[in-house]
Amino acid sequence: MDDEPTPADDDEPTADTDADSGDGTDAPETAADDAPPEPTGLTEALDIHRQAGERFDLDTAAAREIAQTVARLGANEAPIKGADLSRLVSSIANDAMKDIAIHANITNLIASVVKANNMQMDELARTFANSALFTTRAIQDSLSVASLYSARQLVSAVGSQKPSTAPRASRMPEHFFDTHAVEIDSLKSLLKALSTLQMKHHEHRLVWRGQQNASWAVHSSLYRRLEESGAVDEDRLVGAEVEALNAASLWGRGVPRPLEFFADLQHNGAPTRLIDVSTDPxxxxxxxxxxHPKQDAKDGLVLAWGRAPRVGRRVPEPAADVSADLGDVPFWHSWAEHDLRRRADWGTGTRTWTWFPPALSDRMRAQRAGFLLEAGPILTSAVIDVFNDALPMNWRGSEIARATSIVGLPSRHDVLTKPNAAHLVPVFALRILAKAKKPIRDYLEGKGLRHSSVYPDLGGLVQHLRGPYGPK
Structure with missing residues (x-):
């Protein structure tokens, strides 16, 4: 599509850097059922780490600190089977909490107790509703604090590995969409997935986008341009648009309809916040x-966003497309404050802002094309909680924003969507393996989809002649 990254972008790293750093060391087992409980709770803590390391992002060093922290509460309060959580809470609330909370991140301890007692995160959050220490976010984002115990103490307890305070590595953008992506390894699997997705989710009025490289994040050309010089937010996007409008006046061009102006800029290769989509999968x-010679060996990606979230048992009619007839100032420029944008659902993920104008060109008609209007994502802690409740790996807000500026909840293609607390629209993903690209391309060409029909205008011809398959 016109707003796709240039082939140079294929050099972005795609390796998964999120593997646990734990060494999987086994702790000694209790000798007999009637033996006294392990005074340090170490066996239990390491077992908790092995089972729940991904959920809580705890490495082995963190598990060690949990064990030592439990010991500070006394052997009777260790997270042994059947322990009464209320007794532990009572102990923490008294002198023990005053002693430990000063030196350690108590949320790591709570995370282990929750797992040991087979409790849910939200139940714990309600238990400690009045305490800032014990929120779901604090537990999920907590890091081990190595200062509570000396290296010598930890070495004598569990071995020679030094404690680590390093946070986990950042997740790559492609992993966000991979969460529930369908792996497409053949034409047959593609046709089956498309049929299932449309049958299950047609109520969401899907809009579709294809990318040659699955590792590319989903951002507009303007976002990528601004990202070269620093972090991007809504204010920077608006500032760049104001500069473009001012430049138009220097060129003697009036701009009575900013949306059409930005679409014209996009068509001619200038960076805008518009993201190309189609109604045709x-x-x-x-x-x-x-x-493309630089992308044929890379997996491709097809994304489909719902235009409205499910509410109860139904999906309401999506909001009407935006109109180009809204004055000579882009309507979103009037939302100058964060709170105004949030109340307008601008960047919140509760709707997709689509614009399918009357065919502005032969190219748009051929592509059944329209645009998503990108907005600086508004990712509150409540919204991030919804992502982390629904996805198997936890995500930071900054990681979600790096993956996409079109906020949506990754969802399964073969199961009806469910309502979510943040009212996020669903997004579905099909990852097309590199080996399946040519058979699928041949099939689509047999249906009349080739470069000359998808780009039927003079610009498409110029693009072909200048590209890797033009005259040599």
Whole structure:
């Protein structure tokens, strides 16, 4: 699509850097059922770490500190089977908490107790509703504090590995969409997935996008341009648009309809916040498998966003498309404050801002094309909680924003969506393996989808002649 990254972007790293750093060391087992409980709770803590390391992001060093922290409460309060959580809470609330909370991140301890007692995170959050120490976010984002115990104490307890305070590595953008992505390894699997997705989720009025490289984040060309010089937010996007409008006046061009002006800029290769989409899934698939020597060996990606979230048992009619006839100032520029944007659902993920104008060009008609209006994501702690309750790996707000500026909840293609507390629209993903690109491309070409039909204008011809398959 016109706003896709240039081939140079394929050099972005795609390796998964999130593997646990724990060494999996086994702790000694209790000799007999009637033996006294392990005074340090170490065996239990390490077992908790092995089972729940991914959920709580605890490495082995953190598990050690949990064990030592439990010991500070006394052997009777260790997280042994059947322990009464209220007794532990009472102990923490008294002198023990005063002693430990000063030196250690008590949320790591609470995380282990929750797992040991087979409790849910939200139940714990309600238990400690009045304490800032014990929120779900604090537990999920907590890091081990190595200062509570000396290296010598930890070595004597569990071995020679030094404690680590390093946070986990940042997650890559492609992993966000991979959460519930369907792996497409053949034409047959693609046709089956498309059929299932449309049958299950047609109520969401899907809009589709294809990318040649699954590792690319989903951002507009303007976002990528601004990202070269620093972090991007809504204020920077608006500032760049104001500069473009001012430049237009220097060129003697009036801009009575800013949306059409930005669409014209996009068509001619200038960076804008508009992201190309289509109402036709096969068009999106064509863009995902479009031939290019630097991308043919990369997996492609097809995304489909719902235009409205499920509410109760139904999906309400999505909000009407935006209109170009809204004055000579972009309507979103009037939301100058964060709270105004949030109340307007601008960047919140509760709707997709789509614009499918009357065909502005032969190219848009051929592609059944429209635009998503990108907005600086508004990711509150409550919204992030919804992501982390629904996804198997926890995500920071900054990681979600790096993956996409079109906020949506990754969802399964073969199961009806459910309401969520943040009213996020669903997004579905099909990852097309590199080996499946050519068979799918041949199939689509047989249906008339080729470069000359998808880009039927003079600009498309110029693009072809200048590209890797033009005259040599």
């Amino acid at each position: 096969e068009i999106a698939c064509w863009f995902a498998v479009e031939a």
